Amino acid sequence: MNKLSSRTRQALTAPFSVWMAIFVLVPIGLVVYYALTDATGGFTLSNLASIWEYRSTYLVSIELALVATVICLIMAYPLAYSISRMKAHSQSTMVLLVMLPMWMNFLIRTYAWMTILEDTGLINTFIKSVLSLVGYEFEGFSMINTNGAIVLGMVYNFLPYMILPIYTVLTKIDHSIIEAARDLGANGFHIFTKVLLPQSIPGIISGITMVFVPAVSTFVISKLLGGGMTYLIGDVIENYFLGNTGEVNYNVGAALSLVLMILILISSGIMNHFDKDVEPDGGAKK
Amino acid sequence: MANNIIDLRNISVTFDGEQILKNLNLQIEDKEFLTLLGPSGCGKTTTLRIIAGFLQPDSGDVIFDGKLINGVPAHKRQVNTIFQRYALFTHLNVFENIAFGLRIKKTPEKEIKATVTEMLNLVNLKGFETRNINTLSGGQQQRVAIARALAVRPRVLLLDEPLGALDLKLRKDMQNELKNIQQRLGITFIYVTHDQEEALSMSDKIVVMNNGVIQQIGTPIDIYNEPENAFVADFIGESNIVDGVMKEDFICEFSGATFNCLDKGFGKNEAVDVVVRPEDVDVVPFEQGMLRGTVTSVTFKGVHFEIIVDIGGFKWMIQSTDEQFVGDNIGLYIEPDAIHIMKKSEYSGLYGDFSSFSEEFDELSDVNAEQEEQDDE
Numbered sequence: 001m002n003k004l005s006s007r008t009r010q011a012l013t014a015p016f017s018v019w020m021a022i023f024v025l026v027p028i029g030l031v032v033y034y035a036l037t038d039a040t041g042g043f044t045l046s047n048l049a050s051i052w053e054y055r056s057t058y059l060v061s062i063e064l065a066l067v068a069t070v071i072c073l074i075m076a077y078p079l080a081y082s083i084s085r086m087k088a089h090s091q092s093t094m095v096l097l098v099m100l101p102m103w104m105n106f107l108i109r110t111y112a113w114m115t116i117l118e119d120t121g122l123i124n125t126f127i128k129s130v131l132s133l134v135g136y137e138f139e140g141f142s143m144i145n146t147n148g149a150i151v152l153g154m155v156y157n158f159l160p161y162m163i164l165p166i167y168t169v170l171t172k173i174d175h176s177i178i179e180a181a182r183d184l185g186a187n188g189f190h191i192f193t194k195v196l197l198p199q200s201i202p203g204i205i206s207g208i209t210m211v212f213v214p215a216v217s218t219f220v221i222s223k224l225l226g227g228g229m230t231y232l233i234g235d236v237i238e239n240y241f242l243g244n245t246g247e248v249n250y251n252v253g254a255a256l257s258l259v260l261m262i263l264i265l266i267s268s269g270i271m272n273h274f275d276k277d278v279e280p281d282g283g284a285k286k
Numbered sequence: 287m288a289n290n291i292i293d294l295r296n297i298s299v300t301f302d303g304e305q306i307l308k309n310l311n312l313q314i315e316d317k318e319f320l321t322l323l324g325p326s327g328c329g330k331t332t333t334l335r336i337i338a339g340f341l342q343p344d345s346g347d348v349i350f351d352g353k354l355i356n357g358v359p360a361h362k363r364q365v366n367t368i369f370q371r372y373a374l375f376t377h378l379n380v381f382e383n384i385a386f387g388l389r390i391k392k393t394p395e396k397e398i399k400a401t402v403t404e405m406l407n408l409v410n411l412k413g414f415e416t417r418n419i420n421t422l423s424g425g426q427q428q429r430v431a432i433a434r435a436l437a438v439r440p441r442v443l444l445l446d447e448p449l450g451a452l453d454l455k456l457r458k459d460m461q462n463e464l465k466n467i468q469q470r471l472g473i474t475f476i477y478v479t480h481d482q483e484e485a486l487s488m489s490d491k492i493v494v495m496n497n498g499v500i501q502q503i504g505t506p507i508d509i510y511n512e513p514e515n516a517f518v519a520d521f522i523g524e525s526n527i528v529d530g531v532m533k534e535d536f537i538c539e540f541s542g543a544t545f546n547c548l549d550k551g552f553g554k555n556e557a558v559d560v561v562v563r564p565e566d567v568d569v570v571p572f573e574q575g576m577l578r579g580t581v582t583s584v585t586f587k588g589v590h591f592e593i594i595v596d597i598g599g600f601k602w603m604i605q606s607t608d609e610q611f612v613g614d615n616i617g618l619y620i621e622p623d624a625i626h627i628m629k630k631s632e633y634s635g636l637y638g639d640f641s642s643f644s645e646e647f648d649e650l651s652d653v654n655a656e657q658e659e660q661d662d663e
Contacts, residue, residue, distance in 0.1 A: 176373035179340055182360045183367045184387035184438055194386070198377040 031261075034254030047255035054236055054256065058263070061233040064147060065215035068154035069162075072211045073204065075155070076162035080203075081196070083163075084170035091171070098163050101156075110153055110224045117144040117152075117225065145227030153221040154211075161210035169203030170196070205271045213264055233260055291316040291442060291474050292337060297346035299332055299498075306332045307343070308498045314442075314476060319468050321477045321485040324495035325521070330478045333495075334444050337476065339363045351441070366435035367444040371451065372427045374419045380406075380430055381415040387438035405433035408467060425456045432467070442474040449484065461488055482522045486510065494518050515628055519561045520637035526567075526602045527638020530560035530627070538627060541577050541597055545620060549627035559628040561638070564592070564605040566624030575617015577602075581610045594640050601640040 004012070038044045051058075083094045101109060116122045124140035131138040143149055173196065181195045219234030226232070233256060239245050240253030292314040299307040307329045314320050322330035335341040336348060339360035348355050355363060366387075375383050382389075384402045393401075406412050409429035419427065428448060435443055445464070449457045465488050468475045479485055485492050486506040494501040494509060494517075502514040513519035516527050530540030535550035540560045552558060572578055579597035586592075590605040595616065602618070610616060 174371065174373060176369045176371060177375060179360070180367070180369060180373035180434075181375075181386070182340075183338060183365075184434070185361045185390045186386075187361055190390055194390075195375060195377075199375075201377075 028261075031254045031257050034250045035258040036255075038251060039249075044251075047251045048259070050252055051256055051259050054233065057231055057233050057236055058259075060147075060230060061216050062263075064151055064230075064232065065154065065212050068151045068158065068215045069208055069212045071151070071155050072159050072162040073208065076159060076166055076207060077200075077204070080163050080167035080170055083167055084173075095164070095167065098160050098167075102160055106157060107220065109157065110221055113149070113153055113156065114144060114224055117149055119144065144225060145229045147226070147230055149225040150222050150230060150232075153225040154215045154218065157221065158211040158215055161214075162207040165206040165210065166200060166203040169200045173199050201274065205274065209268060209271060212267070216264065217260055289316045290314065291351055292476075293347075293349040294333070294336070295347040295349065297333075297336060297343045297348070299329075299336070299341070299343050306498050307336075310346070310498070310500060312493060312500065312503075314474060315491075316441075317472050317474055318490045319465065319475045319477065319488060320491045320493065321479060321489040322493050322495060323479060323482060323485040323521075324501075325480055327497075328495040329498040330480075330495050331446055332498075334367070334446055334476065334478050337442070338365055338367050338444055364441040365444060366438060366440040366442075367446065368428075368431050368435055368448045370446045370448070372431040374427055374430055374434070376419045378419070379415070380411070380417045380419065380422075383419065383430055384433045384437050386434060391438070401437050402433075405437045408436065408470075409433045410463075424451055425460065428452065428460065432464075436467075436471065440473065442476060443468075445475060445477045447479055448477075449479075457484070464488065486522070494521060496521075512626060513561060513628060515631035516559050516561075516633040516635075516637045517631070519559075519626075519628065520633075524564050524603055524605075525638050526562045526564065526640070528560050528562075528600060529635070530558050532556045532558050532627060536622075538625065541600065543576055545576065545625055546622040547625040547627060548622055549625070552627065552629075557630055559630060559634050559638075561626040561628060562602075562620055562624055564603040565590075566621065567602070567604045567606075568619040568621075569593070569604065569606050569608060569610065570617040570619045572615045572617045574619070576620055577618040579616065579618070581612050581614045581616060584610055584612055603640045 035047055036043055036045070038046065079098075083091055083098075086094065114121070118124070119140050119142060121144070123143065128138050128140055177195060177199075178191055181191050186194060217234045219232060219238045222230055222232040222235055228235075237253050237256045237260070240249050240256065242248070290313045292312075294310055294312040294314075297307050297310040298305065310329070310333065312333070322333055324330050332341065336343050339355075339358060339362075342356065350363065350365070375386065378386070381402055384405050385398050388398045388401060402415070406414060409432050411426065411429050411433065414422075414426070414430075419430070422430065428451075431448070448464075449460050452460060461484060464475070464477075477485075477488065486509075489506055491503065492506055492509050493503050496517050502509060502518045504512070509518065509522055513522065513525075519525040519527055528540045530538050532538050532549070532552035532555070533544065534554055535552075536547060538545055538547050538549070538558070538560060577597050579595040579602065581593055582596050582601065583594040584591055586609075587605075590607050591609055593604045593606055593610050595602045595604055595618065597618070604618065
């Protein structure tokens with residue numbers, strides 16, 4: 001293929017660049033601006049200082065997002081592996097099934113979980129009616145409005161984002177390198193730890209990023225399934241901007257967002273560093 | 287029999303209702319360089335995979351060093367493979383690739399280091415320890431693959447068309463190098479290729495296969511000079527293969543003339559296939575020819591001219607250093623030792639006439655050929 005001239009290239013990327021500038025760069029600039037100013041527009045660091053009182057909220061957000069990410073990884077990897085070993089036709093069917101929930105709106109799916117987990121929801125009603133048949137009065141589990149429900153919502157909603165990138169790297173692994181490992185004496189465990197896992201690190205990393213980032217900043221899942229019992233940092237930020245529970249304060253909200261962004265950037269940086277370790281740079285070029 | 291390292295007995299394999307290997311029997315001697323040669327889909331790679339342990343035969347026995355190893359998985363066999371596309375671990379550097387098998391065996395670090403260094407010297411890659419696999423050329427990657435397989439000290443090295451992806455000159459160098467390595471280490475090499483020239487120049491013994499059946503086993507010289515049937519004669523080198531009749535011992539008749547030959551032991555007036563190699567035919571003036579014909583095409587090949595001569599409707603190929611011209615009437619002279627007589631076989635009449643394109647060309651333009659290759663793997 002011919003190389004595009006720089007002018008053509010600019011023309012082709014222009015729509016995207018303009019889009020990014022208006023809807024990403026400008027908003028980020030606004031976030032930084034609001035975070036560093038007070039209500040009158042003067043420079044201040046007090047917004048950033050006020051995040052200290054939300055440190056436990058940050059911690060809970062990170063903790064729940066981490067738990068959800070780990071559960072996603074544990075569930076996604078074996079599934080992605082077995083899909084990648086299926087016949088081509090079954091593979092596309094399975095990938096379709098994995099993506100199927102994504103065809104429905106995120107909110108609707110989360111609302112659906114509410115009706116399932118509620119005290120008078122699907123699960124409890126079912127168990128109660130079964131137990132009442134044998135004459136046992138059952139109070140029902142309290143499932144909704146717990147951290148467990150929030151994690152469940154995160155796992156349910158973000159699992160495909162873990163499966164797909166891992167599946168993609170696994171399909172790209174040449175089967176002959178697995179045979180080569182076996183040929184050199186590797187048993188199943190060795191093949192997994194010494195070949196498959198290291199070769200699939202890039203997929204695992206993008207999977208973790210794609211699950212952790214939306215999970216750590218979510219406010220919908222915690223609101224619907226956590227019922228306001230657990231505040232995540234996303235909820236706090238939403239409240240500052242919408243004033244659901246108190247005063248509207250763009251400045252503190254922006255400061256909280258900025259810190260969250262920085263935390264995510266740092267963790268992405270750490271993840272990418274792992275990736276680099278696995279693929280050492282080439283040393284001398286031939 | 288005692289020094290057979292591998293003994294394949296009555297091996298049959300079927301994939302999707304198609305029989306890939308039909309009752310194959312093959313003894314492989316210790317320390318020999320044996321080549322499985324044949325067109326794509328002939329079952330050569332399947333045979334290799336059975337020896338490696340990647341594939342279990344539907345029936346038959348695999349015997350290694352006197353012991354039945356049918357159910358033994360690949361990672362427990364003293365056999366290592368060089369794969370067609372190298373199959374190197376791209377997440378590891380050169381050193382770790384070569385050390386892979388040793389680390390699994392929990393070899394002491396000091397020994398690993400010594401072995402890797404030794405292997406890198408063996409394949410002429412001294413100083414490449416820390417290089418990333420992706421920065422190596424195809425030839426260098428192939429050397430790493432060889433070093434990696436040899437580092438675990440296999441008794442038998444299996445090579446599956448290892449030079450197929452390299453360019454011609456590098457391929458020739460690697461052929462010599464592989465042969466050297468095999469002789470220096472004194473281990474058995476089982477080499478799979480569809481390149482007859484590669485097979486002839488490297489092997490101690492060649493096994494010619496087609497359609498899952500061994501056609502002939504022999505030294506390169508035997509295979510070339512004394513092909514068993516029309517398939518072997520055509521696949522190895524160029525051949526004119528014509529219908530003939532064995533009048534009696536040492537006398538045969540073909541293309542309307544009678545010739546002295548060196549073959550005997552056929553029935554009186556038995557119908558046979560006669561092979562004459564293009565380089566064994568001498569061009570003589572028309573009147574002096576044992577056979578006479580008209581030149582229909584001349585191609586300059588560098589070392590010689592490739593001349594197609596029409597003799598009674600059958601096109602002969604002749605290689606001669608003297609230029610001829612299309613339309614010339616020429617005579618052909620054939621020495622008795624240039625004539626090779628073969629029994630009639632299922633391949634009689636299929637090969638050896640140069641009036642059409644070659645078999646290889648048919649294969650190139652055959653969309654199914656690639657598919658067969660895939661199935662073969």
